[in-house]
Amino acid sequence: MIAVVSYGVCNLGSMLNMLRKINVEACEASTPAAIEKAEKIVLPGIGAFDNGIKALNALGLAEPLRDRVVNGKVPILGVCLGMQLLGTGSEEGVQAGLGLIQGGCVKLRPPEGVGVKIPHMGWNTVHPKKAGPLLEKLDAPRFYFVHSYHLLCKDPTDVLATAHYGMDFTVMVQRGNIYGAQFHPEKSHRYGMTLLGNFAGV
Amino acid sequence: MHIARIIPCLLLKNGGLVKTVRFKKDRYVGDPINAVRIFNEKEVDELVFLDTSATSAGNGPNFRLLEDIASEAFMPFGYGGGITTLEQIRRLYSLGVEKIVINTAATNPGLVSDAAGLAGSSSVVVSIDARRGLFGKYSVYVEGGRRDLKTDPVSYARDMEKRGAGEILLNAIDRDGVMEGYDLELIRRVSEAVSVPVVAVGGAGSLKHFREAVEHGASAAAAGSMFVFHGKHKAVLITYPKYDEMRKLFE
Numbered sequence: 001m002i003a004v005v006s007y008g009v010c011n012l013g014s015m016l017n018m019l020r021k022i023n024v025e026a027c028e029a030s031t032p033a034a035i036e037k038a039e040k041i042v043l044p045g046i047g048a049f050d051n052g053i054k055a056l057n058a059l060g061l062a063e064p065l066r067d068r069v070v071n072g073k074v075p076i077l078g079v080c081l082g083m084q085l086l087g088t089g090s091e092e093g094v095q096a097g098l099g100l101i102q103g104g105c106v107k108l109r110p111p112e113g114v115g116v117k118i119p120h121m122g123w124n125t126v127h128p129k130k131a132g133p134l135l136e137k138l139d140a141p142r143f144y145f146v147h148s149y150h151l152l153c154k155d156p157t158d159v160l161a162t163a164h165y166g167m168d169f170t171v172m173v174q175r176g177n178i179y180g181a182q183f184h185p186e187k188s189h190r191y192g193m194t195l196l197g198n199f200a201g202v
Numbered sequence: 203m204h205i206a207r208i209i210p211c212l213l214l215k216n217g218g219l220v221k222t223v224r225f226k227k228d229r230y231v232g233d234p235i236n237a238v239r240i241f242n243e244k245e246v247d248e249l250v251f252l253d254t255s256a257t258s259a260g261n262g263p264n265f266r267l268l269e270d271i272a273s274e275a276f277m278p279f280g281y282g283g284g285i286t287t288l289e290q291i292r293r294l295y296s297l298g299v300e301k302i303v304i305n306t307a308a309t310n311p312g313l314v315s316d317a318a319g320l321a322g323s324s325s326v327v328v329s330i331d332a333r334r335g336l337f338g339k340y341s342v343y344v345e346g347g348r349r350d351l352k353t354d355p356v357s358y359a360r361d362m363e364k365r366g367a368g369e370i371l372l373n374a375i376d377r378d379g380v381m382e383g384y385d386l387e388l389i390r391r392v393s394e395a396v397s398v399p400v401v402a403v404g405g406a407g408s409l410k411h412f413r414e415a416v417e418h419g420a421s422a423a424a425a426g427s428m429f430v431f432h433g434k435h436k437a438v439l440i441t442y443p444k445y446d447e448m449r450k451l452f453e
Binding site: 017165 | 205247248295321398421
């Protein structure tokens with residue numbers, strides 16, 4: 001059973017639909033109690049960084065999430081803003097992140113003259129930087145992205161995959177039981193199904 | 203590698219899929235859920251559904267149908283038609299609609315910014331239906347192309363971006379269903395004026411047209427007829443280019 005964190009900053013319809021499609025049991029988790037007994041956690045999210053972290057704090061979820069992941073060693077997958085929240089903070093706001101991955105988020109700044117618009121919106125290929133369970137059975141994977149900021153890992157060994165959009169940047173992280181994906185696997189056809197299936201199996 | 207999105211733009215009317223020519227003469231082309239399943243198999247980049255009956259009849263969105271579509275759509279999808287309130291928008295997001303598309307109701311000054319405040323700009327699309335007048339001047343139309351706002355699409359698009367639109371769906375009414383190419387001048391003007399992505403729609407008949415739209419500044423190209431009709435007799439057949447074809451197209 002995957003607990004999908006419900007904290008009001010995004011709707012969970014797409015994620016729950018996709019998990020149902022691949023026959024993975026999932027439930028919404030919006031209380032500390034639900035997080036404390038979660039066996040596996042998906043942290044989705046869209047919108048601004050500070051809104052996200054404030055919403056987690058307002059429901060009292062940030063501390064139980066950290067505890068469950070650090071001490072309980074429960075696998076967590078942060079998706080889109082959810083991945084950014086795993087870090088220590090963001091240029092987009094002033095709030096501290098969950099601090100599960102060392103490094104903060106910065107705005108996508110492709111070099112001038114490459115002529116790409118921000119946000120990075122649409123499909124892009126993803127290039128693995130190390131072996132990890134999430135990218136198994138995925139050949140030349142591509143995923144759907146919508147974002148203007150990206151996570152900059154302090155420890156380069158945390159980088160699981162990168163993509164290129166005017167510049168190279170980190171789009172997946174893994175540190176032990178902590179995983180993040182900047183793109184939307186729940187909206188990425190068979191690539192997303194495989195990735196979420198891999199997460200369900202870790 | 204990032205390539206421009208190619209988006210089927212599908213029209214709903216009373217629960218069925220239709221296709222129009224210049225916003226008129228709608229022809230039934232099939233069942234929307236079936237179409238979504240086929241587009242899943244074809245690994246389509248994104249889908250947009252516009253419900254023409256939701257607007258003209260003064261009805262709100264058909265939530266039941268959209269819930270069915272959302273449960274089958276494993277790609278991002280947008281919905282427009284009959285959206286007038288923030289409550290409807292909230293409900294659409296909660297069903298799993300990624301992007302809401304506002305056309306007529308964008309003339310209500312608060313709705314676009316309220317929607318952007320709810321889920322961020324990238325979930326809010328303003329669709330602009332434009333038509334070129336007798337003397338070559340463009341104007342924005344609402345209410346399914348029936349009411350002329352007597353406003354230039356360039357300033358209108360800028361205004362919508364300011365209010366929080368994260369994307370502009372730019373439709374050339376007189377190109378709709380004609381399949382002879384996009385209105386490239388319109389695309390160039392609006393794309394230059396705003397920093398948010400512009401999705402061109404209206405006129406696509408071949409892959410070459412997609413490339414032209416992107417060369418003129420569009421971030422994505424949408425089409426209707428091209429993905430639902432086949433051959434010169436326009437038999438109904440759902441198609442979508444293969445990823446390799448699209449990659450080559452934009453190389």
